[in-house]
Amino acid sequence: MKARLRNFLVALLALAGHLALTSPAAAATADPLPSWREGPARQAIVKFVQTATDRASAGFVPPAERIATFDNDGTLWTEHPMYTQLAFALDRIRELAPQHPEWKTQQPFKAVLDNDLEALAAGGEKGLLELVMASHAGMSTAEFEALVSDWFKKARHPRFKKPYTELTFQPMLELLAYLRSNGFKTYIVSGGGIEFMRPMTEAVYGIPPEQVIGSSIKTRYEMQEGKPVLTRLPEINFIDDKTGKPIGINTFIGRRPVAAFGNSDGDREMLEWTGAGKGARLMMLVLHDDAEREYAYGPANGLPDTKFGTFSQSTMDEAKQKGWIVISMKNDWQRVFSFQPETMNPAKK
Amino acid sequence: MKARLRNFLVALLALAGHLALTSPAAAATADPLPSWREGPARQAIVKFVQTATDRASAGFVPPAERIATFDNDGTLWTEHPMYTQLAFALDRIRELAPQHPEWKTQQPFKAVLDNDLEALAAGGEKGLLELVMASHAGMSTAEFEALVSDWFKKARHPRFKKPYTELTFQPMLELLAYLRSNGFKTYIVSGGGIEFMRPMTEAVYGIPPEQVIGSSIKTRYEMQEGKPVLTRLPEINFIDDKTGKPIGINTFIGRRPVAAFGNSDGDREMLEWTGAGKGARLMMLVLHDDAEREYAYGPANGLPDTKFGTFSQSTMDEAKQKGWIVISMKNDWQRVFSFQPETMNPAKK
Structure with a gap:
């Protein structure tokens, strides 16, 4: 391509860009x-x-x-x-319960298995932490990510019946x-939890994992x-x-x-x-x-x-x-x- | 601007872009x-x-x-x-020494003030940690950032005599x-240290603070x-x-x-x-x-x-x-x- 033709096209390009930016048709943007x-x-x-x-x-x-x-x-x-992550933790405790017969009589697990939200609340922050540890630890980060992604596909909100x-x-x-x-x-x-959110933030919010704290x-x-x-x-x-x-x-x-x-x-x-x-x-x-x-x-x-x-x-x-x-x-x-x-x-x- | 003219210019623009990308002159890029x-x-x-x-x-x-x-x-x-950050820590200890007369007889500070690198090394990791705590803590993050930025302006490498x-x-x-x-x-x-690096990584490496771990x-x-x-x-x-x-x-x-x-x-x-x-x-x-x-x-x-x-x-x-x-x-x-x-x-x- 000849330099003169290229220069001409570049000049036209700049002009087109300028006009496109300033023409009323292009300026009328939708309400964000x-x-x-x-x-x-x-x-x-x-x-x-x-x-x-x-x-x-x-x-x-x-x-x-x-x-x-x-x-x-x-x-x-x-x-x-309740916090979405708590819903995940409770589902996970129910899923793991057959491997933990002792949970039938042991708080805060008993409260989860009995669907006794009052007893759960009575356990306070200490009880919640115990549930998080039992449901969120003891596996690799890759296994946890797979568990979370899978749960988000299946779980439904109790009132809105939506993922x-x-x-x-x-x-x-x-x-x-x-x-x-x-x-x-x-x-x-x-x-x-940072690793509970990261599997979905990019798709849901357009926020990549490295921008999740x-x-x-x-x-x-x-x-x-x-x-x-x-x-x-x-x-x-x-x-x-x-x-x-x-x-x-x-x-x-x-x-x-x-x-x-x-x-x-x-x-x-x-x-x-x-x-x-x-x-x-x-x-x-x-x-x-x-x-x-x-x-x-x-x-x-x-x-x-x-x-x-x-x-x-x-x-x-x-x-x-x-x-x-x-x-x-x-x-x-x-x-x-x-x-x-x-x-x-x-x-x- | 008439739509037909705009369309024509947009078509030319696309053509110019295509030719610019494929012309040998433009393709000859410098070795990165x-x-x-x-x-x-x-x-x-x-x-x-x-x-x-x-x-x-x-x-x-x-x-x-x-x-x-x-x-x-x-x-x-x-x-x-030595690690640049250790050079910073030693300079800082020397600067703070007048406020700490006890350092004259107390290791690892004595070693720093005597310029006795052997005694410093003998203190091992524990000694180094003590130096870091004494030189890096006890101020706000903003004050520390100012100290570090100021030090980078003044300090020179002992062999190369450069910042x-x-x-x-x-x-x-x-x-x-x-x-x-x-x-x-x-x-x-x-x-x-993450806060030792962040004041300079953008200017020096083009790496913003949020990409420093x-x-x-x-x-x-x-x-x-x-x-x-x-x-x-x-x-x-x-x-x-x-x-x-x-x-x-x-x-x-x-x-x-x-x-x-x-x-x-x-x-x-x-x-x-x-x-x-x-x-x-x-x-x-x-x-x-x-x-x-x-x-x-x-x-x-x-x-x-x-x-x-x-x-x-x-x-x-x-x-x-x-x-x-x-x-x-x-x-x-x-x-x-x-x-x-x-x-x-x-x-x-």
Whole structure:
């Protein structure tokens, strides 16, 4: 190809690119947040993204520093009537029970096998930890990943009769995509198990495993028949909740987020840590106030504390004081789940 | 802009793109590895990248799975006469000494203040840990980052009289860039301190903080005058060496690398873990056999074990058995440091 012809085509190419970018037809883009109603939550998101990406703004955030962190349970997907990972643990305990006849009389296992949720709750955090160790340890990381992937295919949510991976909040999926399309790197920072989430986050949220931070148990590297495996041990390594969230963010990412999203007292420190940086910031909390389309719970809106994702009045007070935006599922979301009709909304129908 | 004109320009654009890609002038690209001599090491790298990126190949690696992990000390930069981080720790101890009169008589501090490297070595790992705790803990993460950044500006390597950040191996910088230009995500997986490396890895290696894995001490989240800080505690959190490397990779990345690069016994498990996966693989070890341009040490090439980056005969045997490629600095590298003339090579000049 002659250089002159190539130069001519390159010039035309530049012109075409310029015209394509500035022509009204191309500029008319679809709303990136169709499930968000007009209101303060939506406005805060759009204003934040405009400021963070505007080189002329004092709040401009260089692309490399556009880190957004999301809690998972109750923020990106439903956490009721129990954390999804707890549902997995209970199913696994039932599956393993024939090999453990002693569980018939031994708490907290007896409570699981009797479907006695009150006795389970009475066992407290210690009981839950015992269940996690019995159901999550004693196999290789590869075996655990296969167990989790298999469970996600079979398990159904008791109320919605859908796979748990469909119980994601449509407005939050749009928010993740909107942030990514504006150069943000989206992370999950969850109290849930890191290896429980990783098998599904890429397909469900578009978040690759290396952008998932969570709680973990210890592993041991060992050779089995000449092949290296990582064996999961019944020993806590890290709890990624409350003060663990900024600690985990600092360990895994080494940068302070500019945006953070949560829904419970466990997310306070992550939002504080995010808010203490300079430049454009966005801190948001999802308030579960929509019993019809999802669930309503938590002292922050005068409802009972169910112990899953407690949003206390004290966190609500801190949100008001620090300018964190509270998202009302009922009022701010046009749609909660993708499988629900848009019209299904008690406030607006 | 009229649609017909736009369509015409778009068609021309596609044509220009096609011709640009196929014209000989554009295809003649510069050698991405100019500091690598022809030989088995260079050939292994090029063949691996061709296989991993060729959709028609059985060894094709999807872009999302193109993870390459690099040890730092002795693999990406010089680790002699001592690890860079140890030089930082010793300088810091000297700086803090006026506030600690007891160090004049107390080991391992006395050894540092007396410049008595033998006494320092006699203190073993326990002594080194004490030095790290005294020099790396007791301040916030932000204060530590400032200390490290400041030190990198002032400190000079005793032999080369250059900033430590210039003591990087030019062939490895080219390899990092070559892998990234072929869709690989490059990570550092080092026994060194994660927060010691992060302030410089982006500028020096093009590796952002979130792609740096290393050893760490614990931190505590606390409020100081209403502002959240992470305080560094004198307590080990994680040692990212030997079996810690695959464990750290699994924790931070959640994917198995397809390529791994090291230079010591501390990298064996990382290379084993990488090699045990399916598809195209590349495992390499840098052998320090070039006393003139850098250093020569280690039992693997019949030289004394200096305790920094020990490459034992047993690791050399495993490399041969498993097909790991050993890189001879003397023979495989045309140039070691960017500041040295290309002709400076005892083997070829």
